[in-house]
Amino acid sequence: MPESQTMANSHELLELYKVSKSFGPVQSLADVDLTIPLAKVTALVGDNGAGKSSLVKCIAGIHSADSGEIVFEGKHIKLKSPRDAADLGIETVYQDLALCDNLDIVQNMFLGRERTRKGLLDEDSMEQSAKETLASLSVTTVRSIRQPVASLSGGQRQAVAVAKAVMWNAKLVIMDEPTAALGVAQTRMVLDLVRRLAERGLGVLIISHNMNDVFEVADRIAVLRLGRMVAQEDVKAFDRQIIVDLMTTGSSTRTAAKANSHGIESKEN
């Protein structure tokens, strides 16, 4: 939405317009448009070096874009730090998760934002909120919320990190390769969790190299190639070959039959 327009599309949570970012001579993002709706999972795909991490870091307030506009809930915003993003309700769950191994689940979920009562930590209230949040996300495999995070499986750790984001009122949850290190059952659990976030009405952006995961959870797919957005459409507009074509060449002949009506560029045009 250019600055001159004021009406926001109420279904769109985050909109990026012509966002560019360079590191010295390397342009990692060039005029990128991206729309992340509420209550849907958007998958961001692209080959190594396509610019996925750079884009996420611009949304998470880690990098500031060199140019372009970012609109969140219909308002133009500037993200100068991760704090700015967190204040808006943009939470990023990274691969390394940033959980403290030696602390338990409750301590991790309240780290730096502990509740106190009469000058003491309000353990009961924190424990209750942590429990309720995990239960509301149907995370039931955790034995005790007082166990150290070091003793959790990869999927459970992922679930705790997501629950933490939800507990702190995330509106947009960004997940970077959430299933990369997980086995089959844990992957299942995390993908279910991703779907539940969208069902709760949150916007979800997931970076993934795994096409099984993408086709399983995504409502929309956005394809980056060499720093440019080459397609972003409903998942129905894609199949695996189309995605591979778009990632490697920026267009696909297969789009002619399947996706032209959705606006994906075809080689035949």
Ligand SMILES: Nc1ncnc2c1ncn2[C@@H]1O[C@H](COP(=O)(O)OP(=O)(O)OP(=O)(O)O)[C@@H](O)[C@H]1O
């Ligand atoms: N801090 C940085 N300094 C210099 N160049 C960078 C920096 N961050 C990213 N780049 C460059 O920007 C381009 C896009 O990188 P980015 O990490 O965003 O891609 P990606 O799609 O996340 O890749 P991958 O899937 O391999 O993680 C690459 O050419 C990369 O070398």
